[in-house]
Amino acid sequence: MNSVINNPTHPLDPCTAEELTLAVSILRDANELSEQAAFACGFPAEPPKDLVLQFEAGMDFDRLIRLIGHDRARKQSFDAHVSLTNRQLVELNWIEDGQAPVSAADYLRMLELVKADAEWVAAVSKRGIEDVSKVHLEPWVCGQPLPDMHPQARAIRAIAFLSERPQDNYYAKPIEGLIAHVDLDEGVVIVEDHGVVPIPQDGSEYAAAAMDGFRKDLKPLEITQPEGPSFTVEGQVIRWQKWRMRIAVNPVEGLVLYDVRYNDNGRERPILYRASLSDMVVPYGDSSPMHNWKHAFDAGETLMGHGGNSLRLGCDCLGEIHYFDNTILRPDGKPLLVENAVCLHEEDFGILWKHTNAFNPKLPPEVRRKRRLVVSMIHTVGNYEYGFFWYFYQDGTIQLEVKLTGIVGVSLVADGQGTESAPLVAPGIASPVHQHLFCFRLDFNLDGQDNSVCEVDVEPQPIGPRNPNDNYFKTVSRLLRSEQEAQRDNAPERSRVWKVINPNVTNSMGNPVGYKLLAQASPPLLSGKGSLHYQRAGFARHNLWVTPYADEELYADAGPFTNLHSGNAGLPVYTEQDRNTENADLVVWHTFGVTHVPRPEDWPIMPVEYAGFMLMPVGFFDANPALDVPPASHCDSM
Numbered sequence: 191m192n193s194v195i196n197n198p199t200h201p202l203d204p205c206t207a208e209e210l211t212l213a214v215s216i217l218r219d220a221n222e223l224s225e226q227a228a229f230a231c232g233f234p235a236e237p238p239k240d241l242v243l244q245f246e247a248g249m250d251f252d253r254l255i256r257l258i259g260h261d262r263a264r265k266q267s268f269d270a271h272v273s274l275t276n277r278q279l280v281e282l283n284w285i286e287d288g289q290a291p292v293s294a295a296d297y298l299r300m301l302e303l304v305k306a307d308a309e310w311v312a313a314v315s316k317r318g319i320e321d322v323s324k325v326h327l328e329p330w331v332c333g334q335p336l337p338d339m340h341p342q343a344r345a346i347r348a349i350a351f352l353s354e355r356p357q358d359n360y361y362a363k364p365i366e367g368l369i370a371h372v373d374l375d376e377g378v379v380i381v382e383d384h385g386v387v388p389i390p391q392d393g394s395e396y397a398a399a400a401m402d403g404f405r406k407d408l409k410p411l412e413i414t415q416p417e418g419p420s421f422t423v424e425g426q427v428i429r430w431q432k433w434r435m436r437i438a439v440n441p442v443e444g445l446v447l448y449d450v451r452y453n454d455n456g457r458e459r460p461i462l463y464r465a466s467l468s469d470m471v472v473p474y475g476d477s478s479p480m481h482n483w484k485h486a487f488d489a490g491e492t493l494m495g496h497g498g499n500s501l502r503l504g505c506d507c508l509g510e511i512h513y514f515d516n517t518i519l520r521p522d523g524k525p526l527l528v529e530n531a532v533c534l535h536e537e538d539f540g541i542l543w544k545h546t547n548a549f550n551p552k553l554p555p556e557v558r559r560k561r562r563l564v565v566s567m568i569h570t571v572g573n574y575e576y577g578f579f580w581y582f583y584q585d586g587t588i589q590l591e592v593k594l595t596g597i598v599g600v601s602l603v604a605d606g607q608g609t610e611s612a613p614l615v616a617p618g619i620a621s622p623v624h625q626h627l628f629c630f631r632l633d634f635n636l637d638g639q640d641n642s643v644c645e646v647d648v649e650p651q652p653i654g655p656r657n658p659n660d661n662y663f664k665t666v667s668r669l670l671r672s673e674q675e676a677q678r679d680n681a682p683e684r685s686r687v688w689k690v691i692n693p694n695v696t697n698s699m700g701n702p703v704g705y706k707l708l709a710q711a712s713p714p715l716l717s718g719k720g721s722l723h724y725q726r727a728g729f730a731r732h733n734l735w736v737t738p739y740a741d742e743e744l745y746a747d748a749g750p751f752t753n754l755h756s757g758n759a760g761l762p763v764y765t766e767q768d769r770n771t772e773n774a775d776l777v778v779w780h781t782f783g784v785t786h787v788p789r790p791e792d793w794p795i796m797p798v799e800y801a802g803f804m805l806m807p808v809g810f811f812d813a814n815p816a817l818d819v820p821p822a823s824h825c826d827s828m
């Protein structure tokens with residue numbers, strides 16, 4: 191093997207194809223896996239934070255690759271750490287609770303098993319479908335096996351759709367009432383049939399080829415940057431304006447930002463050590479048997495990073511683009527290159543600030559254009575698409591925006607009526623209410639590792655000597671001192687924010703430097719305490735969690751072993767210790783999302799809906815840090 195493998199340039203560099211190939215061969219040579227073992231993913235084991243922070247170019251380090259998969263012969267999932275530096279298997283753990291994420295190998299085996307099952311074929315035939323090649327089977331993670339399956343079964347469910355022609359939108363033709371429960375290890379299929387509902391004849395198409403015509407009044411809109419973009423890229427490091435960061439793509443989390451810094455008058459000040467989606471859950475609210483079990487974890491169970499699309503210039507992203515590729519591991523242990531998986535570009539975003547002197551018309555207005563740097567990926571997970579867009583602004587603000595689009599899950603309704611938990615999106619087609627709850631792990635490093643978190647509300651005050659006119663309201667700040675105290679929920683009626691501060695560093699006014707987490711007004715998990723959803727999606731019970739940093743606490747849940755995990759993992763377990771969170775190396779976990787009550791306008795394909803949060807400096811700088819943004823060239827002489 192070549193020297194590149196021996197010497198990746200940085201511990202946070204993503205795996206190359208050669209590294210994945212070598213790691214797999216080292217693991218296979220250890221003779222612990224059977225021929226039936228399939229890989230789910232491979233990625234660099236997260237290096238210790240101290241190593242990364244102290245790393246300087248050229249230093250030696252042990253390159254550890256983590257390989258995760260499932261061995262059907264053993265009916266168990268594995269978690270292997272392989273050292274490329276020492277060419278050896280360091281550790282191989284067989285997982286007791288939870289299983290490796292669903293892979294393409296599982297999907298293919300599910301197809302084979304279900305389409306060969308006589309009971310399922312008969313159920314499909316009862317609905318007038320004799321040709322099973324015209325059935326699209328959608329794999330669904332299910333949380334736990336059926337009671338009559340083995341408790342450790344590699345269970346998955348399949349729901350079916352009529353797909354008469356490959357180009358059709360088969361999601362509009364669900365084969366209602368039919369669920370196939372599959373044990374992929376044992377090769378067992380159990381059919382659940384709730385009765386026939388006729389499949390609509392008419393399609394609900396959205397593809398360009400299926401349109402009768404397009405609106406004709408759209409004129410070209412070109413983005414040109416004749417001198418190129420204002421950012422530079424060196425390996426995985428991005429520099430733009432005063433920002434600097436490193437990025438990587440992780441199979442579970444998708445885009446990961448590392449060591450985000452802002453150059454404040456020559457001083458590169460750290461803000462975040464690491465930021466990423468830790469996991470997400472989509473709990474369904476409808477109680478019907480087709481939907482009541484659905485609560486998919488699209489990162490931990492089905493690998494958000496593997497769903498990353500190859501992005502296309504002028505289609506997904508506009509302007510001067512830099513793309514990063516992503517190398518993923520196939521079930522057979524071979525690497526697969528996903529080109530153009532991460533899009534980097536800059537955007538004009540309206541005005542940054544403006545003032546006109548209203549009393550002296552001779553003075554020109556002072557106005558500055560605002561730009562933002564955009565780092566983004568778009569992922570396909572079954573019927574849905576998620577775009578994760580990180581924005582960096584010239585004034586020190588960071589924004590995370592999730593774009594939700596794709597096709598909503600539907601049911602055919604025999605009586606043509608929608609309900610309060612499954613409103614109609616088209617005649618005879620209802621879509622259940624559900625949530626998309628994202629949990630972002632934000633490892634702050636605000637001017638140093640030791641930070642604290644305050645909850646800041648704005649509260650009206652009672653009438654009294656200090657408030658004779660009843661106009662008085664003020665901020666009330668409360669330090670969140672421990673893990674239990676720091677389990678908090680949104681309170682938009684109090685304008686609640688959570689402020690991360692460094693109590694050891696003060697600004698020119700003598701106050702601790704800080705950044706506030708500005709949450710959107712979204713509720714946490716709405717599923718009840720008796721639900722499997724509540725049990726397994728512990729992170730979604732609160733909008734905010736704070737934990738002291740620990741190397742092994744990387745996931746809000748069971749991470750890459752969330753598939754079929756009992757739920758006794760992640761934030762609820764970490765925080766049972768009620769550790770100190772004051773003036774400590776902190777991780778902030780933020781759960782937010784969309785409570786989606788589907789509309790007719792979401793059908794047949796959903797216009798993008800947005801969710802997200804902002805991180806805004808509060809006294810981190812001594813003044814507006816974007817005063818030095820120059821006026822646009824054609825504006826300064828007006």
Ligand code: NI
Pocket residue numbers: 598624626786
């Ligand atoms: Ni939705």
